[in-house]
Amino acid sequence: MKPLIVEHSEPITLIGGGEVGENDLELALAVAPVLVAADGGADRAVARGHMPQAVIGDFDSVSDVVRRQVPPDRLFPVREQDTTDFDKALRHTRAPFLVGVGFLGGRVDHQLAVLNTLVRNAEKPCILLGAHEVLFHAPPRIELALNPADVVSLFPLARVSGRSTGLEWPIDGLTFEPSGQIGTSNRSTGPVTIEVDLPGLLVIVPRGAFDLVTQAFRSAQRAQWPAHAE
Structure with a gap:
């Protein structure tokens, strides 16, 4: 390390x-x-x-x-x-x-x-x-207490798949990759949960959700990716 x-x-x-x-x-x-x-x-x-x-x-x-x-x-x-x-x-x-x-x-x-x-x-x-936005790399699982109609964009920098609740267009069953499926301009219907199987997915939400994102990052409900050896 x-x-x-x-x-x-x-x-x-x-x-x-x-x-x-x-x-x-x-x-x-x-x-x-x-x-x-x-x-x-x-x-x-x-x-x-x-x-x-x-x-x-x-x-x-x-x-x-x-x-x-x-x-x-x-x-x-x-x-x-x-x-x-x-x-x-x-x-x-x-x-x-x-x-x-x-x-x-x-x-x-x-x-x-x-x-x-x-x-x-x-x-x-x-x-x-x-x-205008808040951006972060998606952990294995995160819950965001977003407001209805907040823009939630998901952009992959690697091949990943996952599941969601609270998105107008759920991501269940989709495979995201930089040269294929992306998930920009999705919208929340209320509180959102996102789970992904591997690192590589960026999450972008409105700047006004900054406090909600920091609350989620403080929460024990937010899982983390394991450290990798260097």
Whole structure:
């Protein structure tokens, strides 16, 4: 296993160097009070008056000005170029769950890399907060107390199948895969339960459901994928 840099009993907010909405960081910190920056995310955090407890990355994005402001014992360089800073930060942290801000929006290639990282680190529960949606990698089972007519999009990055309750178009009997069946623009009829057989399915719900998603991630009813050996 990769050595951990930050391990905490409280949820962690992970801030990246991408687009961070006006209230994103405060909204995340209200439920995940431990702040960790992925490289250039430190600039975003300091600009909003928050000093991260750790900065993790290859340090090619954080500015020299901010790097001098961060206490040296909070700087954790990971000197390799094979992975993104989001990947580095996610792999080197452990918490009940993480909330990521500054990782959606902006360049499409960056977003695709983030989604790839979510799936490859399936055992790391992480909620990404965007301008319009909340996105997360589906655990084996999750219950979401959504409102009727909420949009629920399911997008596979691997071949998966599953079951659902509370969706207008149930997923029972379907096989999702990136080059085949996908499940965008489904709708809830009320509280939703989603079960999947393997990692690889992304769930996207409205931003207004952020509190409901974090409640589900805190719940003992949410199963987790097992950690994989590295």
